[in-house]
Amino acid sequence: MADIEIGEKAFITGRLSARQQFHVARRLAPLFAAMVSNGGKSDLDGIAGGGDVDLSKVASSIANLSDADCDYVLDTCLSVVKYRDNGTVCNVALPSGQLRYDWIDMQMMLRLAGAVVQDNLAGFMPTAPSGSNDAAVA
Structure with a gap:
């Protein structure tokens, strides 16, 4: 967490089960492959170093994901995220997959899902340079 x-x-981001990790990684594999550039360096290394990033490969990989795959990844990742406010902790997603809070916009939703992916799939995806807390898929 x-x-x-x-x-x-x-x-607070939570832990996905091993099976959930597998299915999320399987659906995001084309995106991870697109983020790896020449020499095995990820595009995130280029971003951190101010280098050029081929966003067209990443955007194309995202665009090619089916709606069902996108929904699975988002629903699964958001199911383990909790919101903390004044000592109260609540899941951000309802069992139906709907978001509990209407103030969660697309950017926030993607950052939260990206944080879950980074925390749970660190060994299966290109990572940000050490010391960075940036989510890879955000």
């Missing part, structure tokens, strides 16, 4: 703050909101 990891704490993440977005704006002034505090969240």
